Amino acid sequence: MEHQVELLAVGTELLLGNTLNTDARDLSRLLSGMGLNVYHHTVVGDNPGRLAQAVEIARSRADVIITTGGLGPTCDDLTKKVVAQAFGLPLEYHPECEESIRAYFAKSGREMTENNLQQAYLPQGCTVLENHWGTAPGCAFCVDGVHVVMLPGPPRECIPMFREQAVPYLSQLTQGVIHSRTLRIFGLGESGVEQLLRDKMNALTNPTLAPYAKEGEVELRITAKADTVEQAQAMIAPVEQEVRAMLGDQIYGADVSSLEEVVVPLLARKGLTLGTAESCTGGLIAKRITDVPGSSAVLRGGVVSYTNAVKSNVLGVSQELLDSQGAVCGEVARQMALGAREVLGCDLAVSTTGVAGPDSDDWGNPVGLVYVALATPQGCQVVELHLGGAAQRRDRVRTLAANHALDLVRRYCEK
Structure with a gap:
């Protein structure tokens, strides 16, 4: 039997955009890996009427409903009560849940308010999903062939509880x-x-x-x-x-998430070190490199040469060139990369200079014009990029420029 899963996220903060619903993304991936197909994502606010309506819609089209959020102790935590009513189940007290809640507060050294004990009431006959990462227990039950799993909203509780507690329950449903x-x-x-x-x-x-x-x-x-x-x-x-x-x-x-995740191990395997000289990317390349564990073995350092004075005084870019052509040109990118390689004492150095926006520069260069250079023991390669017009977002121009720089390093290392 092929099951149809609906994820029902509860929380007004999700509708307002104050909180990103990463639970839906992460649970969808985990469920897919189990062979359970997610057909719908639904988000509803902390309103009992609308939540009840969302539950009825979900049970009409899915035989597995997984809720996230609304299991806490405050008055707007409505999920348990509304979902239990929709399936005709009364809430019953679980003393073992009270013990877990009290133990959690004692361990954290915080004083427990009595409203936290509301979390010990769960739908009658349910399977309790223990929460080792917070106070609100989850639960699972089946009524008329529809399986319901309720999980807390905070990702640091939701995802580990799903892996440890919900997966064993749901495994009985999976085929392949x-x-x-x-x-x-x-x-x-x-x-x-x-x-x-x-x-x-x-x-x-x-x-x-x-x-x-x-x-x-x-x-x-x-x-x-x-x-x-x-x-x-x-x-x-x-x-x-x-x-x-x-x-x-x-x-x-x-099965990697970024260019830097590939570049850092490549540099390490080749025994090469890297330096950066960044103008329009403002240190983004170095930041992304240092996000990767093990980057200290390959990154010698970086220079954020945002002004012409730093380009000239630190990296050795010709002042005459800067005065005559401005900072955004291929030769400036070349001299920045060569200067960084010398100053930082690295095998490879990558540079960026360009116009990230939102306006063109004083020399009339358009938004999205970027030069990227890579200095190596064999010489220096310069690439001219056109990354979009005036409507292009500043952060996107910077991201694309950094991507191109990292890709230059990647391709050199793979030769």
Whole structure:
């Protein structure tokens, strides 16, 4: 039997945009890995009438409903009461939950208010999902063939409780697994990837092949459904091989989240050190490198040369060049990279200079004009980029420029 799952998030803060609903994203991924298909995401505020209506809609189209949020001790924590009423279940007191709540407060050294004991009341006959990360226990039950799992809203409680407590309950429903392999692509847009792979995508049913646009790059996901993870991996492997043959070095990694996650280990394996000289990216490249564990072994340092004085006095860029052509030109990028390599004493140095916006610069250079350079023992490569017009967001121009810089380093290391 194929189950249909609906995720029902409860919380007015989600509707107001004050809180991002990361629970839905993370639970969807985890459920997919279990072979359970999520068909709907619903968000409803802390209103009993609208929540009751959302529950009725969910039970009409799903046989697994997973709620997040609204299990706490305050007056707007309505999920348990409303959901239990919708399924005709009274709330009953669980003394073991009270013990856990009291123990949590004692351990944290905080005084417990009596309203916290409301959390010890759960739907009659439910399976209690213990909360080792907070005070509100979750629960699971089944009525008329519809399974309901209630989880707390804070991600630091919701996700570990799901993994440890809800997965064993839901495992009885699963048949097979859904497994994915994600290829990360830089240098081709989503439409370009789709055009190259359209025939392949249309021909496949299991595994499936689907591109997703990310910030300045593309994620290509190969997904297979099988009885075991090993069988799914075996189904994915030949498809991945064909895709790699078609896209070549446009693919920078598999099952990784960013270019820097690939670049840092590459530099380490090659025994190379890196330095940065950044103008328009303002230290973003160095920041992204240092986000990766182990980066201290490869990054020598960085210079944020936002002003011409720093470009000239620290990196040795010709003042005459800056006066005659301005900071945004290929030769300035080249001298910045060469200067950083010398000043920082690194094997490779990457530089960026350009116009991030929102306006063109004093020399009339348009928003999105960026020069990236990579200085190596063999010389210096300069790339001119046109990353969008005046409507382009400043942060996007900076992100794309940093991506190009990291990709230059990646391609050099892979040679």
